[in-house]
Amino acid sequence: MDKDFLKFISRLAVIFAFVVIALGAFTRLIDAGLGCPDWPGCYGHLLPVNGSHFVAYKAWAEMIHRYCVAALSTLIVIIIVTIFSRKNLRRRHNIILSLLLIALLIYQILLGRWTVTLTLWPIIVTQHLLGGFLLVSLLWIVYLYHSPQKNSQTTHKYLPFFAVLGLILIFLQIILGAWTSTNYASLSCPDFPLCMNHHVMVWHVRDAFHLMPQGMNYEGGVLSEPIRQTIQMAHRFGALIVSVYLFMFIAIGLHRLEFSNKNTLYFYFIAALLILQICLGMMNVVFQLPVLTAVLHTVIAAALLLTLVTIVFRLGEK
Numbered sequence: 001m002d003k004d005f006l007k008f009i010s011r012l013a014v015i016f017a018f019v020v021i022a023l024g025a026f027t028r029l030i031d032a033g034l035g036c037p038d039w040p041g042c043y044g045h046l047l048p049v050n051g052s053h054f055v056a057y058k059a060w061a062e063m064i065h066r067y068c069v070a071a072l073s074t075l076i077v078i079i080i081v082t083i084f085s086r087k088n089l090r091r092r093h094n095i096i097l098s099l100l101l102i103a104l105l106i107y108q109i110l111l112g113r114w115t116v117t118l119t120l121w122p123i124i125v126t127q128h129l130l131g132g133f134l135l136v137s138l139l140w141i142v143y144l145y146h147s148p149q150k151n152s153q154t155t156h157k158y159l160p161f162f163a164v165l166g167l168i169l170i171f172l173q174i175i176l177g178a179w180t181s182t183n184y185a186s187l188s189c190p191d192f193p194l195c196m197n198h199h200v201m202v203w204h205v206r207d208a209f210h211l212m213p214q215g216m217n218y219e220g221g222v223l224s225e226p227i228r229q230t231i232q233m234a235h236r237f238g239a240l241i242v243s244v245y246l247f248m249f250i251a252i253g254l255h256r257l258e259f260s261n262k263n264t265l266y267f268y269f270i271a272a273l274l275i276l277q278i279c280l281g282m283m284n285v286v287f288q289l290p291v292l293t294a295v296l297h298t299v300i301a302a303a304l305l306l307t308l309v310t311i312v313f314r315l316g317e318k
Contacts, residue, residue, distance in 0.1 A: 028182075170305050177298075187288060284297060
């Protein structure tokens with residue numbers, strides 16, 4: 001019964017984490033990160049009220065995001081309390097996951113505050129976004145541990161290694177995507193697949209990945225257009241590398257796994273998500289970053305990450 005409850009509550013927490021990730025992307029896209037310039041309230045209140053620079057829809061977007069974060073935090077606390085309060089759940093892996101969840105949740109709360117008080121520094125906002133992806137991954141692992149699946153044997157001894165490498169590449173690409181978003185570089189290259197197709201592009205790698213802030217970084221940021229173009233193209237080349245690798249990984253996995261193996265489903269799923277993600281990325285450029293496709297681009301990135309986490313986990317099951 002305890003395991004069933006933990007399975008249910010962790011799955012619910014994963015759903016809330018996806019909602020939080022989507023709302024966070026939406027908040028960034030409408031420039032509502034400072035819709036409430038104080039923290040944790042909004043102009044000193046629990047609900048948005050008029051202030052000196054009050055914009056209603058931005059304030060509500062920011063506060064709804066915070067309310068959902070509070071709900072997710074409550075679910076995480078319930079998971080942790082459930083694990084430590086039940087003897088049959090106090091296993092090594094559960095304790096380690098609980099400690100990681102505690103540390104990451106505290107850091108996420110601090111990052112949420114610093115995001116507002118430090119006026120959207122890219123390095124802070126990027127960490128905040130990555131923290132959301134790490135949280136949903138940990139919650140998903142809790143769910144996987146309590147949803148055992150047999151029939152995970154493979155005839156290719158290197159497949160788990162390839163899966164881990166794919167997971168690392170996906171996370172690195174998510175970092176590039178977060179850096180692109182937090183530095184307002186998503187629309188710096190209006191053409192596709194290259195940037196400024198009719199001109200020679202000058203790369204500014206050192207300035208593009210300078211981690212310390214150079215000024216107030218909200219509603220447009222402070223980086224010059226050539227520097228943002230470098231960030232955008234780094235993200236595109238990263239996407240190319242990840243896509244080629246994952247398609248090769250999918251081909252190897254489907255070839256080596258028996259057709260009856262349940263893990264083959266994950267390979268088909270990641271192929272579908274990857275194709276969708278590529279299409280969304282192109283649509284973001286062609287249609288100048290529509291809110292819906294941009295939010296979906298972030299959500300699908302999280303889904304891709306969890307699919308790789310699942311493959312790594314299932315291939316490692318005994």
